[in-house]
Amino acid sequence: MIGSLRGKLISKKPYDIIVEVAGVGYQVSVPLSTLSDLPDEGSEVFLHVHTHAREDALQLYGFSTEEEKKIFTTLLGITGIGPKLALNIISGISHDDFLKAVEAEEIAVLSKIPGVGKKTAHRIVLELKGKLTRRERAENRVFEDTLSALVNLGYKKSIALESLEKAHKKGYNDIESLLKEALKYLTGASNEKN
Numbered sequence: 001m002i003g004s005l006r007g008k009l010i011s012k013k014p015y016d017i018i019v020e021v022a023g024v025g026y027q028v029s030v031p032l033s034t035l036s037d038l039p040d041e042g043s044e045v046f047l048h049v050h051t052h053a054r055e056d057a058l059q060l061y062g063f064s065t066e067e068e069k070k071i072f073t074t075l076l077g078i079t080g081i082g083p084k085l086a087l088n089i090i091s092g093i094s095h096d097d098f099l100k101a102v103e104a105e106e107i108a109v110l111s112k113i114p115g116v117g118k119k120t121a122h123r124i125v126l127e128l129k130g131k132l133t134r135r136e137r138a139e140n141r142v143f144e145d146t147l148s149a150l151v152n153l154g155y156k157k158s159i160a161l162e163s164l165e166k167a168h169k170k171g172y173n174d175i176e177s178l179l180k181e182a183l184k185y186l187t188g189a190s191n192e193k194n
Contacts, residue, residue, distance in 0.1 A: 005021055005046070014032070014035065015029055015031075015087065016029055016030070030047070038064075048069040074131065078123055079123070080120060105125050105129065166182075
């Protein structure tokens with residue numbers, strides 16, 4: 001199974017890209033969120049990949065974040081949701097909004113996603129509520145520890161939290177990189193005030 005790809009982006013079209021790795025072009029289906037994160041053709045890319053094997057085909061699905069890949073694979077475990085619909089769901093709503101909608105049982109929000117009716121929205125909530133958390137426990141612990149470090153450095157908790165959220169959205173997940181990125185934001189914000 002292919003778990004990730006790093007290579008040259010040869011072609012990108014809605015829902016479909018080609019990544020060349022060691023002379024081999026891999027066709028990868030991607031959600032719109034990942035497509036918008038991709039650089040120009042000819043640049044190097046890295047994707048978290050889910051390999052979907054059927055008896056008549058082998059399909060690759062790529063994601064810019066591990067969180068999107070996890071949501072995708074979790075959606076595949078729901079009866080009636082195949083790879084195309086799962087990709088459509090991820091394309092139709094941000095992963096944070098999706099997780100909020102599932103936890104709050106917001107059927108109306110979920111059923112606005114193209115291809116998801118009320119019945120499917122109910123099934124998603126029923127099967128996923130409590131299974132997907134906004135942050136994994138270990139990741140949450142790292143986040144809390146980093147927040148504590150920033151507060152101990154003298155920053156207000158609300159401002160430190162805002163800077164950490166921005167760093168986390170950029171893909172930083174370990175204490176060192178979260179702290180460095182948050183401090184860049186915080187020192188930049190304090191320089192702007194002076």
